[in-house]
Amino acid sequence: MDNGLSRFISRLPLKPRPLLNRQEIKPGVYVLRFERNHDFLPGQVVGITTDQSIAPRLYSICSGTNEAWIEILFNVKKDGILTPLLAQLEKGDLVQVSRPFGAFLGDEKPAWWIAAGTGVAPYRSMLRSGLGNNKKLIHGGRTADSFYFETEMKEAFGKDYIRCCSQESGEGLYHGRLTNWLREHNELPKNHMFYLCGSAEMVVEVRDILISKGVAIEQVMSEIYF
Amino acid sequence: METNTIHPKQALFGKTPNELKAICSDLDLPAFTARQMSEWLYKQQVVSMDEMTNISKQNREKLAENYEVGRVTHSNVQTSLDGTKKYLFPTSNKRFIETAYIPDADRATLCVSSQVGCKMGCLFCMTGKQGFQSQLTAGEIVNQISSLPERDKLTNIVYMGMGEPFDNLEGVMRSLEILTSDWGLGMGARRITVSTIGMIPAMKHFIENSECHLAVSMHTPFHDERKNLMPIENVYPIEQVVAMLRDYDFGKQRRISFEYIMFKGINDTPRHVKEIARLLNGLRCRINLIRFHPIPDTPLQSSDEATIQKFKEALIKKGIRTTVRASRGQDIFAACGLLSTKELVKQQVSDF
Numbered sequence: 001m002d003n004g005l006s007r008f009i010s011r012l013p014l015k016p017r018p019l020l021n022r023q024e025i026k027p028g029v030y031v032l033r034f035e036r037n038h039d040f041l042p043g044q045v046v047g048i049t050t051d052q053s054i055a056p057r058l059y060s061i062c063s064g065t066n067e068a069w070i071e072i073l074f075n076v077k078k079d080g081i082l083t084p085l086l087a088q089l090e091k092g093d094l095v096q097v098s099r100p101f102g103a104f105l106g107d108e109k110p111a112w113w114i115a116a117g118t119g120v121a122p123y124r125s126m127l128r129s130g131l132g133n134n135k136k137l138i139h140g141g142r143t144a145d146s147f148y149f150e151t152e153m154k155e156a157f158g159k160d161y162i163r164c165c166s167q168e169s170g171e172g173l174y175h176g177r178l179t180n181w182l183r184e185h186n187e188l189p190k191n192h193m194f195y196l197c198g199s200a201e202m203v204v205e206v207r208d209i210l211i212s213k214g215v216a217i218e219q220v221m222s223e224i225y226f
Numbered sequence: 227m228e229t230n231t232i233h234p235k236q237a238l239f240g241k242t243p244n245e246l247k248a249i250c251s252d253l254d255l256p257a258f259t260a261r262q263m264s265e266w267l268y269k270q271q272v273v274s275m276d277e278m279t280n281i282s283k284q285n286r287e288k289l290a291e292n293y294e295v296g297r298v299t300h301s302n303v304q305t306s307l308d309g310t311k312k313y314l315f316p317t318s319n320k321r322f323i324e325t326a327y328i329p330d331a332d333r334a335t336l337c338v339s340s341q342v343g344c345k346m347g348c349l350f351c352m353t354g355k356q357g358f359q360s361q362l363t364a365g366e367i368v369n370q371i372s373s374l375p376e377r378d379k380l381t382n383i384v385y386m387g388m389g390e391p392f393d394n395l396e397g398v399m400r401s402l403e404i405l406t407s408d409w410g411l412g413m414g415a416r417r418i419t420v421s422t423i424g425m426i427p428a429m430k431h432f433i434e435n436s437e438c439h440l441a442v443s444m445h446t447p448f449h450d451e452r453k454n455l456m457p458i459e460n461v462y463p464i465e466q467v468v469a470m471l472r473d474y475d476f477g478k479q480r481r482i483s484f485e486y487i488m489f490k491g492i493n494d495t496p497r498h499v500k501e502i503a504r505l506l507n508g509l510r511c512r513i514n515l516i517r518f519h520p521i522p523d524t525p526l527q528s529s530d531e532a533t534i535q536k537f538k539e540a541l542i543k544k545g546i547r548t549t550v551r552a553s554r555g556q557d558i559f560a561a562c563g564l565l566s567t568k569e570l571v572k573q574q575v576s577d578f
Binding site: 101199211221 | 343344345346347349354355357358395449450453454455457459460461463523525577578
């Protein structure tokens with residue numbers, strides 16, 4: 001039965017783009033690559049759906065501004081409608097994609113990039129767009145295989161790549177939630193920007209910790225999976 | 227009365243006539259049973275299937291195998307010294323929402339929730355602190371009205387409780403249809419206001435498919451400042467929200483308003499008045515100034531009364547109709563921005 005939103009969806013400015021590649025980088029976690037028709041700024045999002053009957057969701061672009069395509073990162077939500085379909089797309093299938101937009105933008109200034117789960121996506125775009133200097137990446141995940149793009153991030157950030165694993169321990173991992181890691185660090189660089197990307201729960205909790213440690217609200221920039 | 231437990235059966239309350247027809251057809255019931263059901267559900271507002279006395283017992287039993295009415299009574303209520311009441315309603319999956327009943331001299335407003343929790347993460351809002359748990363169905367939204375002990379006194383409904391209504395577009399639009407349709411509760415659309423932080427695509431759909439009033443949370447006219455207060459500004463900037471509103475003719479009766487919480491030293495200066503006037507220039511709308519009701523650990527404070535009055539007068543001088551919203555129910559955490567069922571949220575879902 002029509003959910004009443006087909007007219008809403010059909011009027012959204014989405015354009016079909018052929019899928020160039022679909023890669024399962026961890027169980028249930030995928031990178032989709034499709035043709036790029038617009039320029040974008042590192043940190044921007046695109047609206048994506050498979051067809052006009054399903055409301056699009058916003059995904060951060062995870063590829064660099066000088067790459068020939070656009071890539072997004074997603075994990076399959078068990079009770080979701082869109083992500084199980086995205087996970088079944090084959091090369092050449094059409095994806096409905098909006099123009100890139102959004103103001104969660106990286107720049108050259110020193111910053112801490114804080115992510116939970118697939119919230120690492122915009123930072124990979126920023127890194128691949130040449131904005132990785134003076135940055136620390138703090139990535140939280142439940143299990144040891146939640147650190148997407150781990151090899152690339154290790155190489156780029158070295159000791160400034162912190163992986164916080166809440167449910168498992170492992171070599172090189174901090175065992176605990178990233179909020180615990182932040183609570184244990186009393187000296188935060190007050191002149192840095194703090195980028196937050198993840199679920200609403202993660203963003204509001206991290207923001208409260210940063211503010212309680214004296215970081216000004218102007219120094220905190222948040223992107224929530226809306 | 228049906229109980230406050232999880233509903234393994236599907237709720238009929240919240241279904242539109244077309245959906246009720248489909249159910250009748252699936253169960254081999256006469257087509258006119260759908261109309262009888264919608265009459266019982268929305269006109270008579272019954273709470274049990276047994277009350278649908280013009281449907282045969284046999285057909286009621288057939289329905290009851292998979293369906294129930296789905297109305298839920300509140301599980302708690304707190305009453306403020308000022309008469310405001312805060313109701314706690316259980317939802318599916320053992321979750322809870324809050325609904326604020328705000329009686330006044332000549333009107334009674336109900337502030338309904340549209341989601342359990344909220345994804346928007348606004349810095350100043352208590353609901354945001356609990357994160358997002360689930361969407362409400364249309365039935366769960368309308369139930370807050372139909373199951374309210376004071377439902378016959380209500381003059382206005384505002385979608386300003388827990389959640390961002392346009393992040394639950396399907397549930398909210400359907401609930402508005404039930405509230406305003408002749409087959410539904412038959413309320414006038416002008417008695418209903420839906421409030422949003424400005425999700426542009428869904429707002430367009432609402433504007434074109436509903437006659438209800440619209441309220442937009444502005445809180446500051448400046449992009450960089452609003453990003454700090456409201457993460458949604460990164461996705462749908464207020465400048466674009468206002469530009470979109472300019473594309474529509476709302477007529478004389480339909481009201482567009484902007485909500486503006488007053489934060490001391492942050493958004494309460496003459497510079498802000500000037501920028502609001504520039505942003506809204508020529509748009510027929512009003513501004514509602516709201517005192518900030520502090521939440522735990524917040525770095526924000528409310529502007530003082532004198533500043534709020536001065537701000538109001540300055541906006542009026544710029545030709546913008548401006549009011550200050552009365553703060554109601556603060557002692558029971560029912561006031562604007564304070565609704566939360568965080569204590570009742572199971573923590574295991576939010577690990578990261």
